[in-house]
Amino acid sequence: MGRAGNTHASVAWHRDPHVFFQAIGRGRIAPERRVTLRRGAGAVKVGLSIGGGVATMEQLEPRELRNDGFTSVFIACYEDEMRWHAQTAADFSRACQGAGLEVYVVPLGYGRVTDPDASTESLYVSEHPHHCQVDSRGRKVPKACPNNPAFLEWFSSNMRTLAWLLECRGFLWDEPTMYGARGVWACRCEWCQRLFYGEQQRQMPLELDSDVARFRRNSLLMFLLAAAAAVQAVDRRLASVVMPTSLQSGRDAGLGSDTLKPLAQSAAVDMLSVYVPWQSAGRDMEVALRSTVEEANAAVRAERKPLLIWIGGSPHPRDKLLEALKVARNAGVEQMVIAGHQTLTASSAYERFRPELARTIAQVR
Numbered sequence: 594m595g596r597a598g599n600t601h602a603s604v605a606w607h608r609d610p611h612v613f614f615q616a617i618g619r620g621r622i623a624p625e626r627r628v629t630l631r632r633g634a635g636a637v638k639v640g641l642s643i644g645g646g647v648a649t650m651e652q653l654e655p656r657e658l659r660n661d662g663f664t665s666v667f668i669a670c671y672e673d674e675m676r677w678h679a680q681t682a683a684d685f686s687r688a689c690q691g692a693g694l695e696v697y698v699v700p701l702g703y704g705r706v707t708d709p710d711a712s713t714e715s716l717y718v719s720e721h722p723h724h725c726q727v728d729s730r731g732r733k734v735p736k737a738c739p740n741n742p743a744f745l746e747w748f749s750s751n752m753r754t755l756a757w758l759l760e761c762r763g764f765l766w767d768e769p770t771m772y773g774a775r776g777v778w779a780c781r782c783e784w785c786q787r788l789f790y791g792e793q794q795r796q797m798p799l800e801l802d803s804d805v806a807r808f809r810r811n812s813l814l815m816f817l818l819a820a821a822a823a824v825q826a827v828d829r830r831l832a833s834v835v836m837p838t839s840l841q842s843g844r845d846a847g848l849g850s851d852t853l854k855p856l857a858q859s860a861a862v863d864m865l866s867v868y869v870p871w872q873s874a875g876r877d878m879e880v881a882l883r884s885t886v887e888e889a890n891a892a893v894r895a896e897r898k899p900l901l902i903w904i905g906g907s908p909h910p911r912d913k914l915l916e917a918l919k920v921a922r923n924a925g926v927e928q929m930v931i932a933g934h935q936t937l938t939a940s941s942a943y944e945r946f947r948p949e950l951a952r953t954i955a956q957v958r
């Protein structure tokens with residue numbers, strides 16, 4: 594998300610903290626609505642996403658996170674940082690594992706096929722414009738093409754290196770998308786045209802028809818298979834977790850929140866991850882959370898794959914974090930991740946909020 598044409602803030606790593614800072618400085622804060630925990634509901638394991646790169650890793654104390662009740666961390670590893678600071682990430686990852694936290698690596702940048710935030714730099718994209726996706730107007734977009742063999746080789750090799758360096762339980766592929774905005778779509782590069790012709794025995798049309806839609810979706814699924822194979826070649830136990838983009842449809846993005854079923858059925862997906870963007874979508878938290886959980890469960894149930902639900906979080910009551918944790922438990926969510934290290938643990942109100950959050954995490958687990 595956050596790609597051209599979308600003005601909303603990216604949820605997972607850069608949820609707009611200024612909204613919270615503005616609000617917290619002013620006057621009284623209304624108490625959260627009380628959600629009563631349903632008896633007999635299952636336990637929720639709560640994870641934390643850590644964006645912000647190596648600077649953040651150097652500030653966080655994994656043992657404190659564990660003491661707060663978190664059981665897992667999702668660490669953003671940026672392409673342009675990993676060139677020079679991979680050791681910092683490796684040390685942090687080891688410290689997290691040592692503290693009893695499950696670690697998932699979230700590679701960001703790396704050609705920007707997985708692309709939750711358009712502002713994430715990718716040196717690969719700037720140095721290899723000829724490996725980038727070509728849109729339906731013939732223009733290159735700043736996103737590598739998942740069907741480009743040279744890119745695929747580079748990507749796989751980089752993921753193998755990350756998997757070697759960082760002790761972890763798995764990798765999360767964050768919002769893999771084909772470019773699509775305002776009626777313009779990608780990719781019509783020579784590789785995609787060639788592959789499409791090979792499959793369909795006709796030239797790739799300029800309109801995004803159903804064959805093209807299927808081609809784009811399959812291109813991403815094949816890319817995810819390659820990504821999973823790369824890290825599992827290093828350690829076959831590494832989980833491949835896929836988070837489809839939540840704010841674009843599968844038709845625009847190739848994969849979206851309306852294509853959970855093919856994702857769940859894919860061998861590239863060991864665990865399906867779904868974000869609930871109730872704040873940016875202007876929805877009621879409880880309704881959005883419950884309906885998302887229901888849809889996602891319907892997609893994974895037959896495949897018997899675990900589900901991970903993400904929710905944006907900050908200490909501000911407007912984000913209803915404590916309430917959301919209880920709603921999740923009542924809805925039978927087993928694994929939940931709070932998105933937004935910047936908005937939560939890095940916020941000035943976190944220390945005051947922390948005991949209450951830890952109490953709630955203890956209540957739901």
Ligand SMILES: [Zn+2]
Nearest residue numbers: 738780782785
């Ligand atoms: Zn292409």
